[in-house]
Amino acid sequence: MAIPSEIAPSATPGPAVDLTGFPVAPADVHAAADIIRGAVIETPCSHSRTLSEICGCDIWLKFENLQFTSSFKERGALNRLNALSTEERQRGVIAMSAGNHAQGVAYHAKRLGIPATIVMPVGTPMVKIENTKRHGTEVIVTGATLEEAAEFARAHGQSHGMTFVHPYDDPLVIAGQGTIGMEMLQAVPELDTLVVPIGGGGLISGISIAARSLKPSLRIMGVEAWLYPSMYNAIHETNLPTRGDTLAEGIAVKSPGKIATEIVHRLVDDIALVNEAELERAVAALISIEKTVVEGAGAAGLAAIMSDPSRYAGQKVGLVLSGGNIDTRLIASVLTRELAREGRLTQLSLDIPDRPGQLAAVAALLAEAGANIIEVSHQRTFSDLPAKATLLQLVIETRDSAHLEEVMAKLAASGLSARCT
Secondary structure, three states: OOOOOHOOOOOOOOOOOOOOOOOOOOHHHHHHHHHOOOEOOOEEEEHHHHHHHHOOEEEEEHHHHHHHHHHHHHHHHHHHHHHHOOHHHHHHHEOOOHHHHHHHHHHHHHHHOOOOEEEEEEOOOOHHHHHHOOOOOEEEEEOOOOHHHHHHHHHHHOOOOOOOOOOOOHHHHHHHHHHHHHHHHOOOOOOEEEEEEOOHHHHHHHHHHHHHHHHHEEEEEEEOOOOOOOHHHHHHOOOOOOOOOOOHHHHHOOOOOOOHHHHHHHHOOEEEEEEEHHHHHHHHHHHHHOOOOOOOOOOOHHHHHOOHHHHOOOOOEEEEEOOOOOOHHHHHHHHHHHHHHHHHHHHEEEEOOOOHHHHHHHHHHHHHHHEEEEEEEEEEEOOOOOOEEEEEEEEOOOHHHHHHHHHHHHHHHOOOOOEEO
């Protein structure tokens, strides 16, 4: 089935791209769009004037964090569940997920009256576990990694006659995710580049199939966390380590899908890697500028642009904000750490005489310099200072890094030895 002409981009499409030989075809994406229509939100694809000015390119944001389960994963999950036979629906399904696929499967399984069990690895954010349970689904938390959780899910599902719903290495799931690319080019046909997070690869492979069929000249960039460069390794034949805790746990996958790897190898132009500070900065920027909550994986595309803006200069770029399931405590930590990076929140240590009036004198100097004191603590015992001295530790708030330098200079001019810690 051909993609209908009314959604074809108005821009010149460029030379055709060979899309034959893949387990997923453009017609599959179009069929998925028909299946999920009305049950999944067609999220906005909106221009961000402020981010565009900051990054030096025109940025459009696809707000998949506004889905009911706050993630794009609903699309592929629903498309896969809809394909179950009557007998398979009665036996139920099982899925493994770090959270977003879990919620997508759980929500739509409940809607369709299909029993569902979700296996989630140890360390999955509590917000994702609780949100999954809220749909009345059985949740089993086991396995140190997503791969270990998958092994358990397959074995448990087989022994109980349940159908395994893979989060990314399934043609129907990939086709469902591809509807995002279709919607983005329908909304903004003039896009030059799409920047898409990569975990197992289901999202970017589906989008690539859809987008290349509509606009072959489009550049498609993938983004992974530095700590989990699994697709980067597969495509570039490198052996970068995959390990540790990342803010982008939604794309913390050690082994990408086989179907997705084949599609990415042929249709994706390149893969960027972003570090934890860059992910944090992007999450904070989306909250402060767009007033939208996005998890680390969902902010990966913006992190890639902000870390290397020259690569996208002057282009019309579409970013997929793939999910918004992030723990509130983690949001608070990310925001305060970003304030520290910007020089707006700083911890100072000062060595002062241990006698009355010294704290008041320091406070007066800081007030005169326009700094606000957030926290105060004294340390008399666990330090190398003389017995008649004390270590004064302050957390202060300043306007920016330039203001912080002014405050430090004022303290130094008054004979106080202050250091940022």
